[in-house]
Amino acid sequence: MSPTTKNRPKIEVFDFYQANREGKRASITSTRQVIKALKAAQDQSPETTGDFPRPTWGRGGQRRPRSLHGIGILRTRGVPTTAHTGATAYPYVAGTSLGADGLYIGRDLNGGGAFCFDPWQLYERGIISGMSMILFGQVGVGKSSLAKSFAVRLVQAGRKLSVASDKKGEWTRVVHALGGSVIQVGPGMGTRINPLDPGTRPSLNAQGEPLSDEGWAMTVRTRRMAILVTLVRILTNRELSPAEHHVLSMALDTGVQAAQTRGGIVIIPDVIDALEAAKDHPDRLVAEASSVMAMTLHRMTTGDLAGMFDGETTAHFAADAPATSIDTSALQGASPEAVRVVNACSGAWTEAMVTTSDGGQRIVVYEEGWDNISSEADLRRMVESWKLARAYGIFNVLILHKIADLDMAGDRGSKMAAMAKSLLADADVKVIYRQDRSALRVTTDELELSDRERSLLKYLDEGVGLWRLGGSSFQVKNDLTRVELGLFNTDERLVTATATERQARA
Numbered sequence: 001m002s003p004t005t006k007n008r009p010k011i012e013v014f015d016f017y018q019a020n021r022e023g024k025r026a027s028i029t030s031t032r033q034v035i036k037a038l039k040a041a042q043d044q045s046p047e048t049t050g051d052f053p054r055p056t057w058g059r060g061g062q063r064r065p066r067s068l069h070g071i072g073i074l075r076t077r078g079v080p081t082t083a084h085t086g087a088t089a090y091p092y093v094a095g096t097s098l099g100a101d102g103l104y105i106g107r108d109l110n111g112g113g114a115f116c117f118d119p120w121q122l123y124e125r126g127i128i129s130g131m132s133m134i135l136f137g138q139v140g141v142g143k144s145s146l147a148k149s150f151a152v153r154l155v156q157a158g159r160k161l162s163v164a165s166d167k168k169g170e171w172t173r174v175v176h177a178l179g180g181s182v183i184q185v186g187p188g189m190g191t192r193i194n195p196l197d198p199g200t201r202p203s204l205n206a207q208g209e210p211l212s213d214e215g216w217a218m219t220v221r222t223r224r225m226a227i228l229v230t231l232v233r234i235l236t237n238r239e240l241s242p243a244e245h246h247v248l249s250m251a252l253d254t255g256v257q258a259a260q261t262r263g264g265i266v267i268i269p270d271v272i273d274a275l276e277a278a279k280d281h282p283d284r285l286v287a288e289a290s291s292v293m294a295m296t297l298h299r300m301t302t303g304d305l306a307g308m309f310d311g312e313t314t315a316h317f318a319a320d321a322p323a324t325s326i327d328t329s330a331l332q333g334a335s336p337e338a339v340r341v342v343n344a345c346s347g348a349w350t351e352a353m354v355t356t357s358d359g360g361q362r363i364v365v366y367e368e369g370w371d372n373i374s375s376e377a378d379l380r381r382m383v384e385s386w387k388l389a390r391a392y393g394i395f396n397v398l399i400l401h402k403i404a405d406l407d408m409a410g411d412r413g414s415k416m417a418a419m420a421k422s423l424l425a426d427a428d429v430k431v432i433y434r435q436d437r438s439a440l441r442v443t444t445d446e447l448e449l450s451d452r453e454r455s456l457l458k459y460l461d462e463g464v465g466l467w468r469l470g471g472s473s474f475q476v477k478n479d480l481t482r483v484e485l486g487l488f489n490t491d492e493r494l495v496t497a498t499a500t501e502r503q504a505r506a
């Protein structure tokens, strides 16, 4: 060692690594001390001896499946690919979204997050222009569950629900759960609906102007005449002759006068009495037409239809109730003609009650709507009323199995087929659930589905639907809560239970 080196003063070298180690140690020690102090404080604290047990998990946090705490090691797997494929793949592309406004329906399976839907808001935003929706899907795939969950959530958000005709009685429990009222119609049910009821008088007309007395009288007369013509069409299965139209109109006016004298509301027997009286009319044409019309309308007061529509309404349509439905399940096994008459009467009656802009926004559901479509008269009425939906704040939901159901209206190229197709065109929201192969081709053609959408429809899971609205399509899994699942269950066992309940109530 050289003297120069020997005499050099000793320089303190800062050992960074040593300092770091000591710092770490000090930090761990102080953390341990803090934990110890906290534990000691907890042990002494009187609250911890109460109902709430202390957490038992350790430093890693609670060990739950997939909580990423504990000893599990997260392994990521690479995806081997070529540079060419990598350059053209877009793994993070997600579908469009309607935004968070509206009611939660479920999850958008194309990556759009929560799927929320509110037709009134979408109308305001200009995304849809028609206030109706058609739901297609094969048996048991969740169509009714979607309509029910949507309706229940709407009612909870302050809207109202009307089920125009519930053929299986499956909405009864839902409507009761919402605090609504159910009207049960069928042979021997003891409930009567007067199809000639004037309905609920709105304060404004369809143009948004105050509704005058004359305007209201005109509306009521038009409605009554429309339902009478509809009933005759169903019962005769043909169009009315001018003479028949004329005598029906005269009989309605005479019947209204008779009812006023009595101090009541005109009922179908009043119209029949007026027609009977006109049988002796000097004009042979009028006399003949009156006789035919009287005989036709007699059908409404006899046989399997007796007691349902031949008197003043016994049921009270609670316009303020959050939900109402007309349960026609007691008609199962009745003649198709009777079913059509009931559909027409209950549909027209519901419509007369709900077509008021004062009642707030309302969803009107046509469950198992193929029945309505197959009846020419009913279809005509539906097409007309759907056009007015916007004016009255109504959103219509029609549930069908397949697009071919629309063909039940009439032969290809016929006027009725065209009307059924106009329902499809007017429905700005279309939801398609799983379709069987036979229905797929027509669905693809009519709705102009892409190849991807077409192949998707074959394999959609229960509760998953393809929503088409505003030029976009969404694949949505309708999420149901535990309570909703129980309430909407249409399993055989529960349906039987409901039937038993219904019998007990009857």
Ligand SMILES: Nc1ncnc2c1ncn2[C@@H]1O[C@H](COP(=O)(O)OP(=O)(O)OP(=O)(O)O)[C@@H](O)[C@H]1O
Binding pocket: 137, 138, 139, 140, 141, 142, 143, 144, 145, 146, 462, 463, 464, 477, 478, 479, 480, 488, 489, 490, 491
């Ligand atoms: N989104 C869903 N999540 C979980 N289960 C569902 C869902 N939708 C439907 N289901 C189940 O499927 C069953 C049948 O559903 P739903 O009655 O709605 O079918 P549907 O298509 O209306 O049948 P149908 O054509 O006979 O009227 C329900 O009872 C329910 O258990």
Ligand SMILES: [Mg+2]
Binding pocket: 143, 144, 145
């Ligand atoms: Mg259903």
